[in-house]
Amino acid sequence: MACPTKRGVVLVADDDPVMRLLMLQMLGQVGLDGVEAEDGARAVALMRELRPDLILMDVDMPNMDGFAACKAIRDDAAGATVPIIMVTGGDDIEAVTNAYEAGATDFVSKPINWPILGHRVLYVLRASDAIARLRIADAQNRAVLAAIPDTFFRLNRDGVYLDYERGHDAGAGLSDSDCVGRHITEVLPREIAERLLEQMENVLATQQIRSVEYELLRGGSAQHFEARLVATGPTEVLGLVRDISERKRTEEQIRRLAYCDSLTGIPNRQAFLETLERELHRSKMGNKKFAVLFMDLDAFKRINDTLGHNVGDHLLQLVSERLRETTRPSDMVSRGDQATNLARLGGDEFTILIPDLERVEHALNVAHRVKEAMRRPFLIEGNEIFVTASIGISLFPEDGDDCNSLLKYADTAMYHAKNCGKNNAKLYSSSLTMQIMSHVKLEVGLRKALGNDELYLLYQPQFDVHSTEIVGVEALVRWRHPERGVISPTEFIPLAEETGLIVPIGEWVLRTACSQARNWQRQTRRSVRMAVNLSAKQFKDENLSQIVLSALHETGLDPRFLELELTEGTLMDDAKATLATLEQLRRIGVYLSIDDFGTGYSSMNYLKRFDVRALKIDRSFICGLPQDSENAAITRAIIAMAHGLKMVVVAEGVETGEQLVLLQQYGCDLVQGYHLGHPVPGDSIAQKLVGVVQAAG
Numbered sequence: 168m169a170c171p172t173k174r175g176v177v178l179v180a181d182d183d184p185v186m187r188l189l190m191l192q193m194l195g196q197v198g199l200d201g202v203e204a205e206d207g208a209r210a211v212a213l214m215r216e217l218r219p220d221l222i223l224m225d226v227d228m229p230n231m232d233g234f235a236a237c238k239a240i241r242d243d244a245a246g247a248t249v250p251i252i253m254v255t256g257g258d259d260i261e262a263v264t265n266a267y268e269a270g271a272t273d274f275v276s277k278p279i280n281w282p283i284l285g286h287r288v289l290y291v292l293r294a295s296d297a298i299a300r301l302r303i304a305d306a307q308n309r310a311v312l313a314a315i316p317d318t319f320f321r322l323n324r325d326g327v328y329l330d331y332e333r334g335h336d337a338g339a340g341l342s343d344s345d346c347v348g349r350h351i352t353e354v355l356p357r358e359i360a361e362r363l364l365e366q367m368e369n370v371l372a373t374q375q376i377r378s379v380e381y382e383l384l385r386g387g388s389a390q391h392f393e394a395r396l397v398a399t400g401p402t403e404v405l406g407l408v409r410d411i412s413e414r415k416r417t418e419e420q421i422r423r424l425a426y427c428d429s430l431t432g433i434p435n436r437q438a439f440l441e442t443l444e445r446e447l448h449r450s451k452m453g454n455k456k457f458a459v460l461f462m463d464l465d466a467f468k469r470i471n472d473t474l475g476h477n478v479g480d481h482l483l484q485l486v487s488e489r490l491r492e493t494t495r496p497s498d499m500v501s502r503g504d505q506a507t508n509l510a511r512l513g514g515d516e517f518t519i520l521i522p523d524l525e526r527v528e529h530a531l532n533v534a535h536r537v538k539e540a541m542r543r544p545f546l547i548e549g550n551e552i553f554v555t556a557s558i559g560i561s562l563f564p565e566d567g568d569d570c571n572s573l574l575k576y577a578d579t580a581m582y583h584a585k586n587c588g589k590n591n592a593k594l595y596s597s598s599l600t601m602q603i604m605s606h607v608k609l610e611v612g613l614r615k616a617l618g619n620d621e622l623y624l625l626y627q628p629q630f631d632v633h634s635t636e637i638v639g640v641e642a643l644v645r646w647r648h649p650e651r652g653v654i655s656p657t658e659f660i661p662l663a664e665e666t667g668l669i670v671p672i673g674e675w676v677l678r679t680a681c682s683q684a685r686n687w688q689r690q691t692r693r694s695v696r697m698a699v700n701l702s703a704k705q706f707k708d709e710n711l712s713q714i715v716l717s718a719l720h721e722t723g724l725d726p727r728f729l730e731l732e733l734t735e736g737t738l739m740d741d742a743k744a745t746l747a748t749l750e751q752l753r754r755i756g757v758y759l760s761i762d763d764f765g766t767g768y769s770s771m772n773y774l775k776r777f778d779v780r781a782l783k784i785d786r787s788f789i790c791g792l793p794q795d796s797e798n799a800a801i802t803r804a805i806i807a808m809a810h811g812l813k814m815v816v817v818a819e820g821v822e823t824g825e826q827l828v829l830l831q832q833y834g835c836d837l838v839q840g841y842h843l844g845h846p847v848p849g850d851s852i853a854q855k856l857v858g859v860v861q862a863a864g
């Protein structure tokens with residue numbers, strides 16, 4: 168017979184001393200101690216005093232019968248849970264009913280089967296012990312559930328709520344009366360309910376915890392929840408629901424920080440790449456096309472450098488704002504999520520994704536709209552700032568089928584647009600890559616050209632209109648490329664300017680030209696003025712006057728015989744700095760002229776202050792003469808104006824005798840052009856000069 172580890176105490180209440188004795192004996196045999204009470208009142212008093220583990224209570228007793236004693240014990244907090252076995256008469260069914268009503272745990276009938284009673288007592292003690300432990304566990308569970316803020320519920324396999332306890336963080340959520348006994352689809356939106364039911368099946372099948380996140384609209388705003396489901400039996404799950412709105416808000420903030428450009432508030436490179444990746448996947452699945460536009464502001468660096476970073480930053484904000492407005496129309500975006508279609512990759516680079524592209528013209532139209540939007544002035548700190556944009560476009564699937572290639576090709580096309588004169592939009596084509604490759608190859612070659620002696624000069628004579636004598640020459644550089652043959656300066660000078668190579672190349676031209684002019688003087692005893700082109704980069708080089716001085720000094724050429732040709736653009740770019748450089752050159756004593764006059768904007772006022780000695784009328788005005796009356800009028804006006812400012816006028820690009828005669832009539836001073844002489848090597852000029860001397864002699 169199993170015995171409890173601790174010896175239990177049983178209170179035996181009976182008015183019959185023989186019965187009490189027998190009971191005490193029976194208890195002793197099963198390892199229990201007994202205490203006696205001769206009536207009900209005494210039993211109640213001993214229960215309070217000794218707190219027995221079980222009570223055996225006879226029904227018929229004097230003073231207070233068993234029913235009354237049982238009730239009194241139950242009414243007392245100390246006796247509320249103690250197991251009470253009532254001892255009733257033989258077939259007294261009514262007594263049994265009364266016993267349970269009075270709060271008895273069990274009953275035995277007389278005559279008593281003593282060995283069975285021992286077992287019965289032990290069984291009731293064990294059951295009571297288990298109930299006590301359950302009661303503690305239940306209290307603990309309730310304490311835990313009360314301490315956590317979550318709502319919890321129980322669902323049966325059919326999806327009906329068995330229980331619902333609203334958590335203290337749930338605010339104005341559902342209550343148990345909304346849920347208990349109802350099916351989950353009647354309580355929650357169908358889509359959410361179905362997800363929960365699906366996970367519930369998983370939980371029951373695997374006995375593992377699953378969680379479901381969902382969103383509910385409450386009081387006009389979205390609230391986020393996470394329900395964790397755990398099986399509590401083969402057909403039941405317990406759900407713990409937590410409000411995760413705050414966590415979602417934090418996650419959203421972190422996402423925004425990671426995916427938003429902090430300056431402009433639009434998506435950043437990372438966000439764009441992810442959008443592009445998604446679009447690529449979507450377009451591949453749906454057999455659709457899309458375009459990537461890559462936009463870069465022309466001359467943004469200059470704005471940043473001259474007006475400061477604050478203005479630069481402000482400009483980028485306004486640009487992104489304008490892009491946002493421009494890319495808003497419905498034809499841009501066929502889906503809701505339009506914000507991420509526009510992004511700033513960094514610096515002044517922006518990208519736009521055009522999904523569901525039906526025709527390429529569509530992408531070109533958007534590019535055109537963007538270009539036009541950028542052309543409107545931006546007002547910053549009271550200044551009107553003008554910018555233009557260059558745009559490159561790549562297409563899926565025509566140009567590539569991965570994000571990196573599409574972005575790279577749009578970038579390549581953008582560079583091409585810039586090279587084509589800025590404020591341009593260009594589509595990518597595979598031949599572009601070839602072009603760019605050859606551009607890069609040319610640059611590598613140009614870097615070596617100086618050291619490899621591949622550059623040389625030709626000289627084009629300039630004649631006095633009246634005496635038809637050579638009074639000067641213009642030095643024009645050529646590049647004898649080892650593979651491609653002779654390359655024109657119109658091809659490599661822009662590249663040299665872009666890469667900064669123009670500074671060493673220009674210095675070489677200057678020294679070579681000065682040395683050539685000095686050689687002619689020695690050979691022919693004739694002095695002609697040597698004109699050398701100066702690019703804007705050279706002009707801005709702070710060592711310019713030093714280089715000019717040293718070239719003159721080394722070759723021994725008189726400064727009067729060196730002419731520096733500048734374009735209008737170079738002069739007008741930064742009038743203040745220009746004045747200082749021009750003043751240094753004037754002090755050296757060199758001759759200054761303006762090349763390609765009429766093609767840019769120059770202020771006459773400045774020209775006077777700059778102490779420029781000659782204007783070269785651009786050949787685009789001369790080539791239409793004499794038929795083109797408009798150009799004729801412009802040419803005459805330039806000559807009159809230059810003479811008014813005491814400047815000499817040189818006409819470039821004279822190709823016919825008629826043009827020469829006309830220019831003579833207009834009073835032009837000097838002429839240069841194929842009609843009078845092509846650019847030729849130095850020796851040919853020497854022969855011409857000797858010829859002139861001999862003819863004169």
Ligand SMILES: Nc1nc2c(ncn2[C@@H]2O[C@@H]3COP(=O)(O)O[C@H]4[C@@H](O)[C@H](n5cnc6c(=O)[nH]c(N)nc65)O[C@@H]4COP(=O)(O)O[C@H]3[C@H]2O)c(=O)[nH]1
Nearest residue numbers: 643644655656657660676700701702820821822840841846
């Ligand atoms: N159609 C036509 N063209 C004529 C005629 N007469 C002369 N030309 C061409 O017109 C250009 C005049 O030079 P530019 O306006 O200074 O224009 C020059 C100049 O801006 C630049 N360049 C040439 N050499 C140098 C240099 O050493 N340094 C710098 N910075 N630029 C240079 O390259 C440009 C082109 O030079 P080139 O190809 O040598 O072309 C030369 C010359 O060959 C004519 O009657 N008809």
